[in-house]
Amino acid sequence: MNGSITLAEAFKNCKHPVVGHGKRNVRVLLDALAGTDGNEESDMYGKGETIERFQAKMAAYLGKPDAVFFPSGTMAQQIALRIHCDETGKRKVAYHPLSHLEIHEEDGLKELHRIETVRLADRDRLIRLDDVRLLDEDVACLLLELPQREIGGQLPPYAELEEMSAYCRGRGIRLHLDGARLFEILPYYDKSAAQICALFDSVYVSFYKGLGGVAGAILTGEPTLTARSKVWKRRHGGDLISLYPYVISSDYYFDRRIGKMAQYYAEAKSLAEMYNDCAHTIRTVPKAPVSNLFHVHSDLPKEVLESMLADVCEATDIGLASWVKALDDGGSAYEVSIGDRYAAVPIERLREAFAMLREKLLAYSA
Amino acid sequence: MNGSITLAEAFKNCKHPVVGHGKRNVRVLLDALAGTDGNEESDMYGKGETIERFQAKMAAYLGKPDAVFFPSGTMAQQIALRIHCDETGKRKVAYHPLSHLEIHEEDGLKELHRIETVRLADRDRLIRLDDVRLLDEDVACLLLELPQREIGGQLPPYAELEEMSAYCRGRGIRLHLDGARLFEILPYYDKSAAQICALFDSVYVSFYKGLGGVAGAILTGEPTLTARSKVWKRRHGGDLISLYPYVISSDYYFDRRIGKMAQYYAEAKSLAEMYNDCAHTIRTVPKAPVSNLFHVHSDLPKEVLESMLADVCEATDIGLASWVKALDDGGSAYEVSIGDRYAAVPIERLREAFAMLREKLLAYSA
Incomplete structure (x- = not known):
């Protein structure tokens, strides 16, 4: 654990972020507008x-x-x-x-x-x-x-x-x-x-x-x-x-992704399994996700888990999370939300990341 | 006066609209985004x-x-x-x-x-x-x-x-x-x-x-x-x-038009003069505009003025207004707001339009 890079930075720079659809940048709007010739009235x-x-x-x-x-x-x-x-x-x-x-x-x-x-x-x-x-x-x-x-x-x-x-x-x-x-x-x-x-x-x-x-x-x-x-x-x-920037983009992404909800849900379940099989100090809430979303809870202090995830991210290029929050019981947690990115993550690399995380978790609790 | 076309339609189809910057369509947003590569973060x-x-x-x-x-x-x-x-x-x-x-x-x-x-x-x-x-x-x-x-x-x-x-x-x-x-x-x-x-x-x-x-x-x-x-x-x-669709476009049009306010103001004054020289039944409020904006008041009922403006628009391709509202005193009024379009209006054609409007106004009050 070198501690030289923050989790947010590591996540931002990694090749394989596991959560979300992609960067929230202006490209999201440009893609939605690509099919319009500009003559559509406000x-x-x-x-x-x-x-x-x-x-x-x-x-x-x-x-x-x-x-x-x-x-x-x-x-x-x-x-x-x-x-x-x-x-x-x-x-x-x-x-x-x-x-x-x-x-x-x-x-x-x-x-x-x-x-x-x-x-x-x-x-x-x-x-x-x-x-x-x-x-x-x-x-x-x-x-x-x-x-x-x-x-x-x-x-x-x-x-x-x-x-x-x-x-x-x-x-x-x-x-x-x-x-x-x-x-x-x-x-x-x-x-x-x-x-x-x-x-x-x-x-x-x-x-x-x-x-x-x-x-x-x-x-x-x-x-x-x-x-x-x-x-x-x-x-x-x-x-x-004029609300059209939001209306047009909402319509575009509704059509583009409404059919992918079953895929995100299945991916969330399989990722949650990897977490729950990883070590006794980490688990998902709910245990079996019912959507593309779940939370990861750990017994470790926020800073420790953050540092582990940053190290795993730097070593494997797999970004499991970009932030961790402290819980009142001394443990920590973060949210996982599955989107388009998950399907592009190489499964072998993801297993490597979980193996490394498991090693760190077991070493910490030993 | 054929009455076969509404003022709004005539204005929409005319070659030389006198008021405004242009159509409020998606092009307004696309122009503002043309300089971005999409990598700008939300x-x-x-x-x-x-x-x-x-x-x-x-x-x-x-x-x-x-x-x-x-x-x-x-x-x-x-x-x-x-x-x-x-x-x-x-x-x-x-x-x-x-x-x-x-x-x-x-x-x-x-x-x-x-x-x-x-x-x-x-x-x-x-x-x-x-x-x-x-x-x-x-x-x-x-x-x-x-x-x-x-x-x-x-x-x-x-x-x-x-x-x-x-x-x-x-x-x-x-x-x-x-x-x-x-x-x-x-x-x-x-x-x-x-x-x-x-x-x-x-x-x-x-x-x-x-x-x-x-x-x-x-x-x-x-x-x-x-x-x-x-x-x-x-x-x-x-x-x-994300408010960036509005932020980026606001920034873009601020830079593009903040230097043109003196031009719009001068144009508004000269257009207001044409109205005030046109006939005794029509006038601007204020008489001398103090910005790009003024109102046109007339003694004529809304429907009569609408019909005249639609006829002038069809005959000369000059769109002076797209709507007229009734006033409590039996007269009518509309708003004029000068933008980029005015500079592109052929002055001779504009004079023709006012000559035709004057003829109609005088004929009506005779």
Whole structure:
């Protein structure tokens, strides 16, 4: 362990990064624009052929009557929850303690919309049917994130999801899907997006996670909700004169990668197996991934694991991760998200990297 | 007057449109990206070389210590006003009755930020020093829009602007500049952007009006304000993973057109003269433009003027306007905004168009 190079640098320079689709550079946009001659007209404040055609396409794919394109999921989800609150006359929504809205949005929902929140379930596990049964009837809406990203991308059994939906509908509690990674879980559930969305009153999907686009989101639901969401989109400052850079790239990467979700999922399972077979001080959460995503947890301090991964990366040119975060229990963790890059990684070289990592892990715990 | 073609269609098909820079199509983005090899890294949630370099460039140009790039002015301005309210402990802002915030934003400022508003001055005239002197001290911030777009782009004398600024500073009232068209008024005031901005506590500028970019805005001010604005940008859902399509195009069109504002202004003045010399039933507001922008008012009903302009457009291939709106007094009006196209219009053909318009106007009022 020379410690002379950081993990981020080693990852950036290596020949075989294992995670992601590729570099997030301007090429991502240029590729999406390569097929256009430039004569396509800009959308104008949410109107125009390009944006309306894509919204209709996504509404059909998600099995809902209407859809609205947003610059971000942060904006789309706050607005969906606000509308559910206004329509039900309630001021409270429930979500997981590690929901994106709770930990990544500077409390926009509370600060801008004055909506109270109920954190359902514990931080380190999924929301289950028994949790949902505890909800008071003053809750306007329950937000479910499928898969639950911050705990490694976990999912409830599909039958339980159906029960949760039925329970909420019986109690007048709206159900919103944070589908930031909805496309990525379709192979595991073996359902269409429309089947899953039918369980929810509103759904947000993203175009830059598994699909690898530039940015952008779709909110879909009943026409009353989508019509109201356009008014709130204007209020939030998201009704830009031109959203076409995001619309065109979202459409392009949707077509290019929607058919590859089963491949990413299979690759994630096989990579997770390598981690779980590596050494007793390292494991994946969940053990068997249910999408292209999982987390790697280790008993080692962050700096030690970082240094090991940097050394493995330099020695084998295999980039397993670009960052490691410390856990409260003294261990460490990082996220693995499979994209186009994985298929190009030479399997022998990958085995070498895991053999070297195993050696280091065993030496450390000896 | 055949009435067989709409004004919008005639304008779209004509050889010599007089207003604007060009079609708002994907070519606008492609031109801005033509110089990039694609290896430039994306910004990531507001961080990264491309966005930070452009923010620093605009802060320097506007003479302020810091600047933040926003997807829209709607978002940037609500946030600036919210911060002024929070910092002063007041809940009220003042602006013109036809401010963008009052008529184009679905009351976002009130609905999201619960800020009360004072509409200063009358709808059809500028805010003057005497109006500002009427402000109560419970007003956190006065927003001035320079030029005042909805009344044809008018400006107060510069000395009076300095007096307004001094008055507000003496009373603890913050001053915010809606500089959507700030670049466009620099030749008339014969001041630098930094000189004008020095009179204000915060300034918003836009990149798709006179500059003709794709979308995007800058908010500039003291570092406490810009730091707080980033938190609110996240809350609004404007802190996108990638804003580079707007950043790169804003930078490109700023460089390409910032030096042409004096030309657009001169062209606007000469076109306004042609209108004012045309017939007594048509005139410009203001009579002498102070930027690239002015409004054309007529005594004729909207449909009559529309039909005349469509006929002139078909007969001469000169597109003077693409739309006309009805006024409350039975007359009609439209906006003229000079951009790159004007210089390419054959002057003889333009004179022909005005001669034909004059004939029609005189025949109508006879």
